[in-house]
Amino acid sequence: MATLTRAPGSAGRRRQGASHRSTVTMKIAMALSGAVLLAYLTAHMLGNLKIFFGESSFDHYAHWLRTIGEPLVPHEGALWIIRVGLTVSVVVHMAMAILLTRRARRARPVKYVHRPPVQGSYAARTMRWGGVIIALFVVYHLLDLTVGVANPTGAAGKPYTNVTADFEHWYxxxxxxxxxxxxxxxxxxxxxxxxxTLGRRRPGTERLAGRxxxxxxxxxxxxxxxVPFAVTVGIVG
Known part of the structure; x- marks a missing residue:
């Protein structure tokens, strides 16, 4: 009776396939969590521009954020939902970045004496230290304008006053x-x-994506x- 034998290396190919699928899954998770953060940053930036409409408009916007969804959700309930969602997105994003970096290093364990120049944009080469700067700044930003302990004024319920107090200091x-x-x-x-990661790669789309x-x-x-420049030079304040 004939017996079936597996082709040499089939187990290795299965491991490579599983590794590839998990890498793709991690890249998708990183992209989706990044998309959540991009949406928040865009909304946050647009909200900041309210300061150019005056103190009452900016303060009203800041107070409105705390009343979203009332009375279906408690006061500041929507803000806390957003904060939790952002925290989860940040954790997923950072975890996937670390795992993908480690996996890439394991795939190229040999260190060359003459390392060739790194290909890619300047932004790609500075993602690591840029992420550290951003993480430290987020902590400071929260202590400054959310908690208020790092703000020069720290006036409760007066976001316009706190923002302008910040950027009156050049440093x-x-x-x-x-x-x-x-x-x-x-x-x-x-x-x-x-x-x-999320789109379909077609000829000619690389340049468009970069633009x-x-x-x-x-x-x-x-x-x-x-906003900070407008306050610093006296346009706002």
Whole structure:
């Protein structure tokens, strides 16, 4: 009676296939969590621009955020739902980034004496330290304008006063600028990578994806920096 034998290396091919699928799954999870963060950043940037309509408009917007969904949800309930969702997205995004980086290193365990120049954009090469800057800034930003303990004024219920109090100090504007520029580089590479992960790759779309990513990153950076610069030079305040 004939017996069936497996082709040599079939187990290895199955392991490679499983590894590839898990890598793709991690990339998709990273892209989707990144998309959630992009949506929040876009809304946050647009909301910040309310400051150009005056103190009452900006304060009204900030207070409105705390009443979304009332009376179906408690006061600030929607904000806490958003905060939890963002926290989960950040954790997933960072975890997938770490796992994918480690997997890429394991796939290339040999260190070359003469390492060839890294291919890719400047944004791609600075994603690691940029992420550290962003993480540290988020902590400071929360202590500054959410908790209020790091704000020069820390006036409860007066977001316009707190924002303008921040950027009347040039060094806070510098800190904010460095962080936002890091965000811009991160966004440029992140949007480009997300379109490659979630979209269909076709001839000629690489350049278009790069242009879209660059345009989005520049727009977001300019939008976020417009507020501190306007306060610093006296347009707002």
């Amino acid at each position: 806070i504007t510098v800190i904010y600028t460095v962080a936002v520029v890091a965000v811009g580089f991160h966004l440029r590479h992140g949007v480009w990578s997300m379109t490659r 879209i990513a660059t345009g989005y990153a520049v727009s977001m950076t300019a939008g976020f920096l417009s």
